Amino acid sequence: MAAFQFGFGRLNFHLLKRRSFLLLKLIAFVCSVLLFCEFLIYYLVILPCNWPEVKTPAHGGKQETLEPVLKAMFLADTHLLGEVRGHWLDKLRRMNRYRIKRFEKVFNPERLFSWKGINFVMVNSVALEGDGCNICSEAEAELMDISHKLNCSREEQRPGQCGHGPPLPASAPVLLQHFPLYRQSDANCSGEDSAPPEEKGIPFKERYDVLSREASQKLLWWLRPRLILSGHTHSGCEVLHGAGVPELSVPSFSWRNRNNPSFVMGSMTPTEYALAKCYLPLEDTVLMTYCAAAGLLVVLMLVHLGLVASPVLFGYKLLRKFKTV
Structure with missing residues (x-):
């Protein structure tokens, strides 16, 4: 009887040990899958991405002194708030003064700022609809003031004629905004991150999909940018405006909007820039x-x-x- 109980207990011990070993293997397997899908796969895919090289101008066969290079990443349409609070209902929850103050409290409120001799202008696209909203007149007045400062920095002026504060670098600005400048559609856009073929020919609505023609022309006249970076369409596109001003619509950085999200890596100097895309x-x-x-x-x-x-x-x-x- 004692031998039987000993054998039964030993059997239970082996069964328990076997089940515990199986449980540990399953936990290790699940953790490995999670680690790969939520962490390691991003490094494997992004590993080939590199900062683009800026072409340095040369005169007389000799290379000029290298200018400081600013390296920046540009993301668009992350849509982190969820379907109800962060997507279709956003069209009904237009910005007001409270939301603008909250945004400025968390992020840099400056519309015009300079890094390493490069001027950036952030535009509140929602305030450029030209419908007489309470923030539109203030936004236009602010843009006109920025335009004066930028134009003054490009001309030889005596101290004090360009307003208060330190003088801006004599460099055409990079324009950052959510809505793209006016274009008829994405019909001329190409690339693996462009809009699907069935959507490319759909005409864009002014003040909804893109800025109006009038607002787009004002921005080009007032700011005279050398590069425009925008979002909103969730798809990539490169367009030339006016006298050859390039605009790059940055694709959405969210799986909710694309199967292949991406971001833009930029290397910039006061006179040159180079952009490259990196996919998730x-x-x-x-x-x-x-x-x-x-x-x-x-x-x-x-x-x-x-x-x-x-x-x-x-x-x-x-x-x-x-x-x-």
């Missing part, structure tokens, strides 16, 4: 990895419960059978 992992790749892992997990559980033969054991038996034949 495809959402389909991550989902398929999770599905494959879940399927493998189910197979492992069934094998452990004895409901399905082990694939290794089954292959060994099949090979042995062929050898005997």
Whole structure:
């Protein structure tokens, strides 16, 4: 009787040890999948991305003294607030003074700022609809003041004629805004991050998909930018405006809007710039990895419960059978 109880206890111990070992393996497997899909895959995909090189002008076969290079990343349409608070309802929740003050409290409130001799202008696109809203007149007045400062910095002026504060670098600005300047559609856009073919020919609505023609022309006249970076359309596009001013619509940085989100890496000097795109992992790749892992997990559980033969054991038996034949 004592020997029977000892053997039964030993059997229970082995079963418990086996189940604990299986549980540890399952936990390790799940953690590995999560680590890969939520962390490692991003490094593997982004690893080939590099900062673009800025072409340095040369005169007489000799290279000029290198200008300081500013390296910046540009993201658009992250849509982090969710479907109700951060997407379609945003069109109804237009900015007001409270939201503007809240934004300025968290982020840099300056509309005009300079880094390493490069001027940037941030434009509140929502205030350029020209419908007489309470923030539109203030925004236009602010842009006219910025225009005066930029134009003054490009001309030889005596101290004090360009307003208060330190003088701005004599460099055409980079314009940063959410809405793109006016264009008819995305029909002329190309690339793997451009709009789907069925959407490219759909005409854009002024003051909804893009800025109005009037507002777009004002920005080009007032600011005379050398580069425009915008978002809103969720797709990539390169357009030339006026006398060859380039605009790059940055694709959405969110799987909610694209299967292949991306961001822009820029290297800039006061006179030159170079841009490159870097893509995130495809959402389909991550989902398929999770599905494959879940399927493998189910197979492992069934094998452990004895409901399905082990694939290794089954292959060994099949090979042995062929050898005997």
